[in-house]
Amino acid sequence: MNLTRHPRPRAWLAAIAAVLLYGGTAAAADLSVCIDRSSPTAAMDTRLAQAVAQHEHAMLQIHRFDGSGDDDGFDLDHFNKLAGHSCDLVLGFPIDADAHGAPPGLKASTPYGHTGFVLVTPSDSHVASLDQLPDGSSVAVTYQTTPNLYFIDHRNLVADVHLSDASSLRALAGHKVQAAMLWEPTVRRYLAAPGTKGRLRIHPLHEPHASFNLVALYDARHQAVADAFEQAIATMQASGRLAALLAPYARTGAVEPVRPAGTAWTRRSARTFARSCAGTTPTADKSRRHRKDDDDPLPALYTATQADLGQAKFKENCAVCHGPHLEGRAGPALKGANFASEEAQFHVRDIFTILVHNMPATEPGSLPHDDYVDIMAFLLQQNGYPAGQQQLTYDEALSSKVKLLYHGE
Numbered sequence: 001m002n003l004t005r006h007p008r009p010r011a012w013l014a015a016i017a018a019v020l021l022y023g024g025t026a027a028a029a030d031l032s033v034c035i036d037r038s039s040p041t042a043a044m045d046t047r048l049a050q051a052v053a054q055h056e057h058a059m060l061q062i063h064r065f066d067g068s069g070d071d072d073g074f075d076l077d078h079f080n081k082l083a084g085h086s087c088d089l090v091l092g093f094p095i096d097a098d099a100h101g102a103p104p105g106l107k108a109s110t111p112y113g114h115t116g117f118v119l120v121t122p123s124d125s126h127v128a129s130l131d132q133l134p135d136g137s138s139v140a141v142t143y144q145t146t147p148n149l150y151f152i153d154h155r156n157l158v159a160d161v162h163l164s165d166a167s168s169l170r171a172l173a174g175h176k177v178q179a180a181m182l183w184e185p186t187v188r189r190y191l192a193a194p195g196t197k198g199r200l201r202i203h204p205l206h207e208p209h210a211s212f213n214l215v216a217l218y219d220a221r222h223q224a225v226a227d228a229f230e231q232a233i234a235t236m237q238a239s240g241r242l243a244a245l246l247a248p249y250a251r252t253g254a255v256e257p258v259r260p261a262g263t264a265w266t267r268r269s270a271r272t273f274a275r276s277c278a279g280t281t282p283t284a285d286k287s288r289r290h291r292k293d294d295d296d297p298l299p300a301l302y303t304a305t306q307a308d309l310g311q312a313k314f315k316e317n318c319a320v321c322h323g324p325h326l327e328g329r330a331g332p333a334l335k336g337a338n339f340a341s342e343e344a345q346f347h348v349r350d351i352f353t354i355l356v357h358n359m360p361a362t363e364p365g366s367l368p369h370d371d372y373v374d375i376m377a378f379l380l381q382q383n384g385y386p387a388g389q390q391q392l393t394y395d396e397a398l399s400s401k402v403k404l405l406y407h408g409e
């Protein structure tokens with residue numbers, strides 16, 4: 001089982017695996033914590049660890065790791081086996097208040113703080129909520145982060161998707177957009193840099209999956225350390241010290257869900273799901289007709305009419321998350337070398353399985369069979385596969401072992 005794409009801080013999970021793999025073994029310390037040095041809350045996590053250690057008169061050891069890595073998930077069994085060998089507690093782990101708890105196999109402390117995605121506006125703007133933005137306003141969001149979804153409920157706003165938070169912030173600072181929706185700690189860190197103070201204003205986002213509780217993750221064997229941590233936190237909360245330690249990145253205590261859990265999509269990995277359904281293994285496809293020889297003609301799997309119909313259906317059902325040009329927004333890009341790569345090992349049936357079982361992510365399986373087939377034809381066309389005389393059928397798409405590799409349009 002793999003965990004993939006934690007909403008924004010998705011890299012955290014992989015990051016923890018990295019710690020467990022590379023962090024080494026804790027030396028004789030009374031309290032050892034893992035801190036993601038790539039997280040905007042790293043400084044806060046460090047202060048918190050120091051304060052807890054001081055409170056407990058404990059020797060502190062900090063394992064720093066780079067959690068900015070890879071978003072392709074990792075093996076949980078492996079993770080669980082390793083958990084606890086590198087540190088007692090992983091600090092600053094954000095858990096979506098509207099969704100799940102700790103990663104399976106691990107325990108989470110009582111939340112000690114909360115933060116999340118926020119609306120950011122220039123300080124001279126009077127807008128304080130999404131509803132106050134005039135129709136047609138451009139709002140910057142970062143690729144594959146949760147706020148891309150908010151355009152579904154706010155169709156009067158225009159998404160301006162950026163590849164990084166830094167780029168979204170630049171668009172806002174340069175007045176290219178009216179607002180941005182970003183991870184609060186990143187914005188706070190930006191505002192702490194010289195010359196940016198007071199430039200932007202931060203407002204809460206009352207949308208699903210915007211609020212996160214901060215916890216420490218631990219392996220059950222470290223229950224005693226976790227208990228001591230929670231006690232120290234309770235004392236510091238009572239004295240007001242905790243609030244000072246968390247500011248300005250987070251506030252103390254936990255937040256409640258905006259909507260009951262399970263309304264939006266589940267964050268389970270579509271790729272993993274398709275693999276397990278289709279039984280695809282990451283071994284090379286040996287089928288003779290479709291060797292990856294450059295002069296091997298690509299198979300014509302669909303008709304031009306199907307692709308045309310598919311384009312319209314894609315626009316209607318998928319573009320809000322995958323972008324009108326398949327470039328990716330809340331969901332990944334569905335075109336190009338990053339999507340249909342040799343490395344991804346996709347076959348037509350894998351992608352089609354994802355479509356029919358998981359998409360549209362808000363209402364999986366809700367489209368008629370023909371619509372899914374037409375959309376598949378459109379995806380093939382956009383990834384460079386030729387149209388032919390023979391129609392693609394639902395059953396063929398579900399069983400096709402043709403490799404999906406980007407061939408330019």
Ligand code: HEC
Binds near residue numbers: 330359
């Ligand atoms: C509400 C947003 C949303 C809508 C609408 C949506 N998707 Fe997705 N889609 C996602 C997200 C998020 C993922 C990534 C899920 C994951 O990897 O766990 C995804 C993943 C996929 C993938 C797998 C891509 C990969 O590289 O792993 C395909 C294919 C896909 N979507 C196709 C579609 C199609 C076709 C439609 C329309 C019928 C659609 N999606 C509608 C959000 C959406």
